[in-house]
Amino acid sequence: MSRKMKNRVLEQLKIERIAVEGKCVGHHEGKVVFVSNVAPGDVVDARVTRGRSSFMEAEAIAIHEHSSDRVTPFCSHFGTCGGCKWQHISYELQMAYKRQQVVDQFQRIAKVPLPAVMPIIGAQNTRYYRNKLDFTFSNNRWLTREEIDSGEDFERNALGFHIPKRFDKIVDIQHCYLQGSLSNDIRNGLREFALSENLSFYDIIRQTGLLRNLIIRTAQEDQVMVIVQFGEDDPDGIEKTMHFLKEGFPGITSLLYIVNLKKNETFQDLDVQVYAGKDHIEETMEGLRFKIGPKSFYQTNSQQAYRLYQVAREFAGLTGEETVYDLYTGTGTIANFVAGNAQQVIGIEYVEPAIADAKENALLNGIDNTLFYAGDMKEVLNESFVSQHQKPDVIITDPPRAGMHEEVVEMLLRLEAPKIVYVSCNPGTQARDVALLSAKYHVSRIQPVDMFPQTYHVENVVLLEIKSNDDQ
Numbered sequence: 001m002s003r004k005m006k007n008r009v010l011e012q013l014k015i016e017r018i019a020v021e022g023k024c025v026g027h028h029e030g031k032v033v034f035v036s037n038v039a040p041g042d043v044v045d046a047r048v049t050r051g052r053s054s055f056m057e058a059e060a061i062a063i064h065e066h067s068s069d070r071v072t073p074f075c076s077h078f079g080t081c082g083g084c085k086w087q088h089i090s091y092e093l094q095m096a097y098k099r100q101q102v103v104d105q106f107q108r109i110a111k112v113p114l115p116a117v118m119p120i121i122g123a124q125n126t127r128y129y130r131n132k133l134d135f136t137f138s139n140n141r142w143l144t145r146e147e148i149d150s151g152e153d154f155e156r157n158a159l160g161f162h163i164p165k166r167f168d169k170i171v172d173i174q175h176c177y178l179q180g181s182l183s184n185d186i187r188n189g190l191r192e193f194a195l196s197e198n199l200s201f202y203d204i205i206r207q208t209g210l211l212r213n214l215i216i217r218t219a220q221e222d223q224v225m226v227i228v229q230f231g232e233d234d235p236d237g238i239e240k241t242m243h244f245l246k247e248g249f250p251g252i253t254s255l256l257y258i259v260n261l262k263k264n265e266t267f268q269d270l271d272v273q274v275y276a277g278k279d280h281i282e283e284t285m286e287g288l289r290f291k292i293g294p295k296s297f298y299q300t301n302s303q304q305a306y307r308l309y310q311v312a313r314e315f316a317g318l319t320g321e322e323t324v325y326d327l328y329t330g331t332g333t334i335a336n337f338v339a340g341n342a343q344q345v346i347g348i349e350y351v352e353p354a355i356a357d358a359k360e361n362a363l364l365n366g367i368d369n370t371l372f373y374a375g376d377m378k379e380v381l382n383e384s385f386v387s388q389h390q391k392p393d394v395i396i397t398d399p400p401r402a403g404m405h406e407e408v409v410e411m412l413l414r415l416e417a418p419k420i421v422y423v424s425c426n427p428g429t430q431a432r433d434v435a436l437l438s439a440k441y442h443v444s445r446i447q448p449v450d451m452f453p454q455t456y457h458v459e460n461v462v463l464l465e466i467k468s469n470d471d472q
């Protein structure tokens with residue numbers, strides 16, 4: 001960036017519209033300016049944080065005119081915590097903006113003929129909708145400007161969420177609107193207990209401290225899993241903590257802990273100890289049961305995941321005769337969900353424990369027409385794999401944010417399945433892949449689904465149907 005621009009204040013910048021990733025757009029001297037944490041219609045002073053020849057990024061430092069789209073954020077942590085960045089916009093507008101993001105990305109990137117994008121499927125619960133939250137213990141609590149300016153001493157231990165872009169600072173959460181009252185009680189109760197017992201909170205710089213991380217997962221029918229990660233192998237401290245949780249919160253149905261002496265918080269490679277209750281919780285969907293262990297992935301908004309899978313199943317239009325490939329199957333939830341409507345479903349995913357969960361979930365539900373394979377998609381999905389199984393009539397694909405590898409897209413083009421149902425949490429990479437697939441497919445339906453109210457994230461399902469030879 002031209003150094004001259006950095007920190008320059010752009011005065012009276014009119015915020016025009018929402019762009020990608022929740023940022024809004026204004027213009028200054030003909031250049032696009034991306035500004036975060038504002039709303040279309042605001043007029044702000046914005047300090048430039050980054051600049052390139054064609055655009056700038058800036059943060060609002062003063063608001064002169066408030067947009068009529070603004071509503072009062074309900075969370076006291078809004079603006080500090082990075083969790084719910086769109087609380088200042090009404091839910092109706094959030095939904096409209098999310099749909100518009102899909103329209104914009106497809107028009108700008110896919111550049112193919114499109115049907116009308118359907119109105120987004122909104123969430124009934126716009127608060128307390130997450131089934132998993134991950135809190136961090138830290139001895140380096142984020143202090144507000146007022147706290148610093150007061151010159152007083154404050155408690156520096158904290159239990160909460162990372163400040164955006166700061167790995168070492170944690171905002172101490174008093175109430176989180178993403179998970180219900182038991183979750184809030186457990187987090188606040190454990191923090192109070194740890195402070196009163198002088199248990200040490202983790203120091204990320206020195207990599208010391210007993211209490212490191214707290215994960216709370218819930219399922220319908222009152223099942224609650226709590227996982228505590230300890231940064232030191234201190235049997236007394238661990239026993240004290242776990243005993244407190246067991247006695248204080250009988251609603252916990254799966255109480256687990258992990259001693260994690262590694263540099264990072266991931267625990268896929270570590271042993272999980274069961275302190276009390278079961279080693280898993282169970283989610284249900286349309287009579288199916290899904291076993292969720294501490295290392296298993298499950299969509300974090302269960303109610304909206306159900307809506308999403310219903311859309312995918314409807315787009316697939318199954319009659320019971322089809323061979324379906326479910327690519328990037330995770331723990332096989334979509335595969336098992338559509339199995340009753342297909343002849344067979346084949347799921348592929350590269351995380352081996354997820355594939356083990358997928359198989360277990362099929363067994364648990366008496367589903368005998370699903371097959372699961374672990375491996376990298378571009379290696380597994382090849383001609384010999386297809387010749388060993390039936391050619392797919394329908395492909396459901398739900399890749400990570402980066403979208404599909406080009407070689408996978410090329411394989412899909414060679415496979416020529418009549419239908420591809422493309423589920424994505426990133427309409428930008430989805431639109432890029434749709435452009436490549438347009439060599440043989442046309443887009444016939446586009447349905448956004450809101451999985452994450454109060455954030456700018458949007459999930460999108462696209463139905464691609466093979467073109468007739470005349471159209472190709």
Ligand SMILES: C[S@@+](CC[C@H](N)C(=O)[O-])C[C@H]1O[C@@H](n2cnc3c(N)ncnc32)[C@H](O)[C@@H]1O
Binds near residue numbers: 334348376
């Ligand atoms: C968005 S999730 C899909 C979740 C799943 N469909 C569900 O609804 O629970 C994407 C999945 O792709 C898997 N994945 C990412 N890269 C992959 C690759 N190169 N090959 C195979 N699977 C991959 C991830 O492990 C993750 O489980």
